[in-house]
Amino acid sequence: MNYLKQVVKQLLTVLKGTLLFRYNIRKHDHLWVIMYHRVLPKNSPAYAREEPGMVVCPEALEQHLELFKKHFEIVDIDSLSDLQPNSNTGKPRLIVTFDDGWADNFQYAFPLLKKHNVPACIYLVTDMIGTNRAFWPNIISKCVHNGWTNQLVGAFDIRPQTNTKIPTREHAAHLIQQIKTLPDTEIWSILSANGWDTAADDDDRLLNWDEVDAMHSSKLITFGSHTCNHFRLTSGLPENVVVHELTESASILEKRFGAPCLHFCYPNGDSSHIAEKGVENIYRTAVTTEKGINSPASNNLRLKRIGVFDDATKTPLHLRARLNG
Numbered sequence: 001m002n003y004l005k006q007v008v009k010q011l012l013t014v015l016k017g018t019l020l021f022r023y024n025i026r027k028h029d030h031l032w033v034i035m036y037h038r039v040l041p042k043n044s045p046a047y048a049r050e051e052p053g054m055v056v057c058p059e060a061l062e063q064h065l066e067l068f069k070k071h072f073e074i075v076d077i078d079s080l081s082d083l084q085p086n087s088n089t090g091k092p093r094l095i096v097t098f099d100d101g102w103a104d105n106f107q108y109a110f111p112l113l114k115k116h117n118v119p120a121c122i123y124l125v126t127d128m129i130g131t132n133r134a135f136w137p138n139i140i141s142k143c144v145h146n147g148w149t150n151q152l153v154g155a156f157d158i159r160p161q162t163n164t165k166i167p168t169r170e171h172a173a174h175l176i177q178q179i180k181t182l183p184d185t186e187i188w189s190i191l192s193a194n195g196w197d198t199a200a201d202d203d204d205r206l207l208n209w210d211e212v213d214a215m216h217s218s219k220l221i222t223f224g225s226h227t228c229n230h231f232r233l234t235s236g237l238p239e240n241v242v243v244h245e246l247t248e249s250a251s252i253l254e255k256r257f258g259a260p261c262l263h264f265c266y267p268n269g270d271s272s273h274i275a276e277k278g279v280e281n282i283y284r285t286a287v288t289t290e291k292g293i294n295s296p297a298s299n300n301l302r303l304k305r306i307g308v309f310d311d312a313t314k315t316p317l318h319l320r321a322r323l324n325g
């Protein structure tokens, strides 16, 4: 039965990666927005700890860029600020985005983007730039790899994976998904109460301003806001905090670059009515984590994306299957 399941799964991948992909890229007026997070070599310690859905290795990224160039017109996100233009190359448009502003984007992605002359948008968490502050999922991963799963399970009242003796990034991701159901403030207070709210390791650090400036002056990279503190903008977050996260992050980037910050990315894809109103007042485009391809009728303030990472794109066939939305 398992064997049959595998065969059906492989057959579906082949069909999606060939016929459906060929059908979809004929939609010349559609827009693909690709979501990356981290770019790390497979043999790095940070790769071994990171959630599988967060990371792509440089070799895979380069293969992706080559495939994008072949089948799409890769455009700068600023081209969406006006009314949606029609593609004039006969190919659908595609935008490359990176969330969070990881230092590895400068080290590993930027050289490849330059080599292939591919524009991209990086969404920055403004209060974390150049600091050693950590995202809470990375703290959880670190705890799992330190062998503290039992303590985590007790503190957060969650369930470990069965049959898990060896700490793996898949197991950490399983715990992170459960912890995500709690509000950010509660997560941080549990981390703090247990003394786990430590600084980021050097190989988990975010961009500093020098790296941001270097990428900005290349004119290849556009920077958008990903809030000041990466709070998820859910309805439980006080309105004054939501407004501050939206306005202050845009203001910091505007002061730095001498031009308005037009692009926003919802942390974890979460939003509320208040957050959407605030985004509408400040930004021209906003991306979500909703999976899909955008049509001419799509709202530029609720753009769907396709998350791309190593485990989902093992071969060009898998990548093409993934790009069907």
Ligand SMILES: [Zn+2]
Pocket: 099, 100, 226, 230, 267, 268
């Ligand atoms: Zn994020």
